[in-house]
Amino acid sequence: MTTTPELGVHRAVIGPLNGGNTHARVDLGFGVRVNTRLNLAVPGQPGIRHVRAWINEHGPDVAIRVTKPGPVRTSADLVDVDPPDLYRAAVVRVVDGDTLDTSLALGFGVRIDARLRLLGLNVAEKTTPDGVNVAAWVSSWVTAQDDQIVVETVKDRREKYGRMLAVVHGSRPGVPSLNELLIGAGMAVPYDGGTRDRS
Template identity: 30%
Template sequence: MAKKPASFEYNGTLVRVLDGDTIDCYIDLGFDLKIKKRIRYMGIDTWESRTRDLDEKAKGLLAKARNKELLEAGVFKIKSFGTGKFGRVLGEIFVSPDAVGHEVAESVDRSSDGLVSINDILINEGHAYHYEGGKKKNFEEEM
């Protein structure tokens, strides 16, 4: 397994959800400085919502909807690990346990400051699978 680069943490606010594992958001850099960036969730992959395979598309749209639902509570924390091969920020997204509900929050580990990882929630709920780069799995392989 490849070594993860050093991480940095920022607060973010949602602009839009592109799919189950990618968002556009404003990142608060402090001192009233915010930048808009595309975030690709590190360590996971979801099914494509823009494909001709109707079964995969349905599963991809469910992942996108769940991702949006988890982020609509407001401000979230981004743990950034640099940029990926397509120039997107690679990150893990954390929210308050109150934003996702007690039952969901109890199903995943918490960060040192008590937040829960959306990346982990999507995997636990079957909307995503572990992905560390390289060739993606076929939709049928993950069914």
């Protein structure tokens, strides 16, 4: 069972510090970057000297965890992690058993529309009885999440139809992903993107 990675972690390039405040260019993914003001901190180590020491050690290209979004300035902790490509999303439509239309929240008030293809599995075609059943099951699962999901994308990877490849997590952490549930229930078979066996 996979665990849900942490939301709100981004790469950022930090400008000169003024106290704990700085201008930063934050990478939200999908080629979207925002310029913003950040109030930075090092977790468990209050004070500007710890922020300066962190940036001196790690350089200006850092990972940040948003702790308090704000319209003028956002508070963020400096963290030593590789940011996951993880986003909150609203499901707009279940297209079929392995495809969802979503509105992804990239952070900092930015949203994009994205068609997702569930990574690592294949389901019956939507025109077959099994395909209809899988799509209905996925719709019920989405409804149980109040149409709110967490999407873990494979950065900049799309499949041949332009869909973004993703692992879809529910609204509660520590629960198997939709991808795992479909395979575990026998409604999908593992698929690595190669030629499908049609026998």
